[in-house]
Amino acid sequence: MPKLTIDGQAYEAERGKTVIQIADEVGIDIPRYCYHPDIGIEGSCRMCMVEVKGAPKLMPACATPIAEGMEIRTKTERVHEAVRYAMEFLLLHHPIDCPVCDQSGECWLQDYYMAHAGHDSRFPLGQKTRRRKAFDLGPLVKLDQERCILCTRCVRFTRNVTKTNEVQVFNRGHRSEIGIFEDRPLNNPYSGNVVDICPVGALTSSDFRFQVRVWFLKGTPSVCAGCSTGCNLRIDHSARAVGGGTPGYTATDGKIYRTIGRRNVDVNKSWLCDEGRLSFHTLEHWPRLRSAMTGGETRAVVELLPGIHEHFDSIRKAYGNSAIAALVSATNTIEALFLTKKYFDGRVDFRLGKEVELYEQRQDDLLRRLDKHPNTRGALDLGLANELNGLSGLLRRAERKEIRGMWISFHPQLVGQDAPEILEQLRQLIAALEFSVVSTTHDFGWARAASVLLPMASWAEEKGTYTNYAGRLQITNRAVMPPGDAWPLHALMAELLNLSGVQVSHDPDVIFDWISREVPLYAGVDYDAIGFSGAALAQPAEPVPEVVR
Amino acid sequence: MTPAKGGYAVDVPVMNVSQKARQEHATVWSTFRAFAVTLRRLFTSLFKGDTPTIYYPEQTRPYSERFRGTHILTVRDDGSLKCVACYMCATICPAECIYIQAGEHPNPEIEKFPTRFDIDMMRCIYCGFCVDACPEEAIIMSREHHQCAYNRDETIYGIEKLMARPGIDAKGPGYRPNRPMAEAKIFDKETQKACPIPSVIDERHPAVLYESMIRKRD
Numbered sequence: 001m002p003k004l005t006i007d008g009q010a011y012e013a014e015r016g017k018t019v020i021q022i023a024d025e026v027g028i029d030i031p032r033y034c035y036h037p038d039i040g041i042e043g044s045c046r047m048c049m050v051e052v053k054g055a056p057k058l059m060p061a062c063a064t065p066i067a068e069g070m071e072i073r074t075k076t077e078r079v080h081e082a083v084r085y086a087m088e089f090l091l092l093h094h095p096i097d098c099p100v101c102d103q104s105g106e107c108w109l110q111d112y113y114m115a116h117a118g119h120d121s122r123f124p125l126g127q128k129t130r131r132r133k134a135f136d137l138g139p140l141v142k143l144d145q146e147r148c149i150l151c152t153r154c155v156r157f158t159r160n161v162t163k164t165n166e167v168q169v170f171n172r173g174h175r176s177e178i179g180i181f182e183d184r185p186l187n188n189p190y191s192g193n194v195v196d197i198c199p200v201g202a203l204t205s206s207d208f209r210f211q212v213r214v215w216f217l218k219g220t221p222s223v224c225a226g227c228s229t230g231c232n233l234r235i236d237h238s239a240r241a242v243g244g245g246t247p248g249y250t251a252t253d254g255k256i257y258r259t260i261g262r263r264n265v266d267v268n269k270s271w272l273c274d275e276g277r278l279s280f281h282t283l284e285h286w287p288r289l290r291s292a293m294t295g296g297e298t299r300a301v302v303e304l305l306p307g308i309h310e311h312f313d314s315i316r317k318a319y320g321n322s323a324i325a326a327l328v329s330a331t332n333t334i335e336a337l338f339l340t341k342k343y344f345d346g347r348v349d350f351r352l353g354k355e356v357e358l359y360e361q362r363q364d365d366l367l368r369r370l371d372k373h374p375n376t377r378g379a380l381d382l383g384l385a386n387e388l389n390g391l392s393g394l395l396r397r398a399e400r401k402e403i404r405g406m407w408i409s410f411h412p413q414l415v416g417q418d419a420p421e422i423l424e425q426l427r428q429l430i431a432a433l434e435f436s437v438v439s440t441t442h443d444f445g446w447a448r449a450a451s452v453l454l455p456m457a458s459w460a461e462e463k464g465t466y467t468n469y470a471g472r473l474q475i476t477n478r479a480v481m482p483p484g485d486a487w488p489l490h491a492l493m494a495e496l497l498n499l500s501g502v503q504v505s506h507d508p509d510v511i512f513d514w515i516s517r518e519v520p521l522y523a524g525v526d527y528d529a530i531g532f533s534g535a536a537l538a539q540p541a542e543p544v545p546e547v548v549r
Numbered sequence: 550m551t552p553a554k555g556g557y558a559v560d561v562p563v564m565n566v567s568q569k570a571r572q573e574h575a576t577v578w579s580t581f582r583a584f585a586v587t588l589r590r591l592f593t594s595l596f597k598g599d600t601p602t603i604y605y606p607e608q609t610r611p612y613s614e615r616f617r618g619t620h621i622l623t624v625r626d627d628g629s630l631k632c633v634a635c636y637m638c639a640t641i642c643p644a645e646c647i648y649i650q651a652g653e654h655p656n657p658e659i660e661k662f663p664t665r666f667d668i669d670m671m672r673c674i675y676c677g678f679c680v681d682a683c684p685e686e687a688i689i690m691s692r693e694h695h696q697c698a699y700n701r702d703e704t705i706y707g708i709e710k711l712m713a714r715p716g717i718d719a720k721g722p723g724y725r726p727n728r729p730m731a732e733a734k735i736f737d738k739e740t741q742k743a744c745p746i747p748s749v750i751d752e753r754h755p756a757v758l759y760e761s762m763i764r765k766r767d
Contacts, residue, residue, distance in 0.1 A: 097660070099633055099637065099684050099685070100633050100635060100659075100660045132657075133657040133658070133660065134653075134657040134660055135657075209653070210634070210651035210652065210653065210661055211651075213635075213636045213640065216636075216640075
């Protein structure tokens with residue numbers, strides 16, 4: 001373990017790391033454009049220069065490995081001057097179109113200009129080199145060559161992470177520019193990440209482009225619900241009402257504008273797949289269910305819950321405990337699954353299709369997995385894969401009148417389509433039941449036949465925990481409010497449990513404390529322990545086999 | 550510089566009011582003098598046409614060049630909207646009355662333009678911050694200050710109404726820090742009939758909508 005000093009403070013660091021990595025670990029800010037921890041080192045932007053004692057010239061912190069007894073200074077006048085000249089060089093032909101640039105507000109050029117440069121350009125605006133603007137690299141990415149600083153983060157991403165090599169540097173010297181080959185657009189399933197890692201406004205997202213200025217957005221750390229990988233992301237949503245009191249102006253419920261990968265080395269590094277990145281749009285595909293319905297009329301959820309409880313109670317008294325059951329979804333949070341299990345006395349299943357076989361299987365080498373539910377592992381950990389045998393088993397029992405009353409909670413898949421045979425089986429199940437309560441996020445036609453239809457909060461509208469394929473417990477946060485009268489499933493179940501005489505809080509934090517007291521797997525874990533980056537659970541539900549593709 | 554008489558910057562005659570009041574005596578003659586003033590005004594109004602009354606609203610006093618009235622969206626030479634939808638005005642607006650939706654402009658040099666630009670005139674406090682914030686002098690203010698509408702929907706001004714309306718032609722431009730304007734123009738129906746790049750795709754050009762602005766009560 002070499003010992004080194006940075007800015008007069010002594011540190012002990014791991015051999016083989018570079019100076020900028022150590023500085024990031026201990027929280028010393030070194031400006032950088034080309035360095036990114038997950039894509040390899042280039043050393044092209046010359047922003048991270050530091051003074052090393054004994055070296056005649058300044059050294060780039062991203063490409064200098066640490067050595068025993070190194071004395072590094074990052075805040076000297078020499079360093080400041082080097083950064084200022086690097087900034088002037090990078091901004092020499094910058095078009096200064098910040099007013100129309102989507103990066104404006106989160107642009108590293110703006111940040112470092114204010115912090116380190118503050119100069120006037122030596123080129124008047126009319127004499128700057130013009131290059132191609134706003135052309136499509138692929139379906140999700142637009143390139144503006146005037147704003148590009150040639151840090152080659154995007155090139156290294158396609159070379160080292162996706163290994164597809166679509167983006168390249170063309171020409172040499174002052175003619176260098178980022179581009180693609182004519183017949184090979186940037187259309188790999190992870191292309192949206194180049195927009196996230198671009199430090200300037202050169203690469204912008206076609207999906208988010210011109211939707212909103214970034215300073216109106218509020219970021220909520222959350223977890224993707226697109227598949228069982230559970231990538232960490234940040235949901236950017238409207239933070240305050242913009243505009244006057246006209247319908248459609250005032251964002252009282254909030255609106256999600258984009259999602260951005262959040263760095264978690266244990267799960268997804270900094271990356272998101274394009275399907276997961278755009279999965280929040282799936283919530284807008286169908287009209288949302290805004291109020292509860294029974295017998296064709298609209299009612300408030302809170303009025304209907306006592307009736308639902310009485311119905312289940314009378315079925316339970318007349319036909320025994322086995323006549324009621326629940327079919328939940330692997331997109332429900334652990335808190336909701338646990339409370340459902342409590343209310344239905346363990347007679348709960350979650351399997352619609354082949355989730356359990358698929359949840360550990362990779363779809364490709366990077367992130368995506370074949371099971372498109374975020375919490376299959378969490379449902380397995382709670383023992384919800386039981387003798388009820390999933391949707392088909394429940395359908396058989398309902399047709400034999402062994403089960404007469406059921407709660408069905410349905411979330412549409414955020415990525416891909418729900419299999420039509422599953423929806424057909426759900427329709428048959430509702431038809432076979434005497435009393436059915438369907439809680440769902442959207443106004444689906446097949447669900448209208450249910451005795452009671454309840455609106456439910458979807459992903460990003462409820463707080464809770466998911467367990468990903470590898471047994472990592474992660475918190476999904478509420479970014480926006482559920483539409484209309486929609487409740488999260490854990491709140492619906494907490495209310496039903498309250499009616500049956502068990503006092504339960506609606507707060508997922510408190511519900512999780514109950515889970516950690518009762519389920520040995522979660523013993524000693526609470527929301528504080530999970531935090532932003534999740535907590536690995538003690539033991540896996542089953543041994544994890546190594547399956548590739 | 551010698552201090553001006555009476556402490557004013559310009560030479561103002563100083564009058565001792567109490568002194569003057571003491572000199573005036575209330576007599577019968579002063580009553581007749583008052584009648585004479587009234588009669589003189591009567592005859593000058595009748596025969597010389599010198600009336601101090603302003604027939605508002607047909608006549609108004611001249612307003613300042615810096616008057617902060619209802620906004621104007623300015624245009625380029627070809628009649629397309631100058632605004633690039635940068636949201637600076639919406640960001641600075643303390644009343645949060647500006648709503649913008651941006652779209653992709655067919656010309657990559659311009660890149661961005663507003664497909665919707667609404668100002669809620671009932672919320673607006675006419676502070677003029679939007680004019681100061683604008684990097685393109687795309688929004689200025691007029692000397693028009695009447696807000697007459699049959700319902701509240703009409704007080705939300707869209708692009709067409711902000712670009713051209715009878716009030717702008719009648720009252721002229723008001724607060725615009727860059728006077729005379731360097732690049733922007735006020736939309737003129739006569740000269741800017743042809744618009745090569747439409748400011749609003751799939752909708753009629755603002756000039757066509759000019760007549761339809763004054764809605765009649767049903």
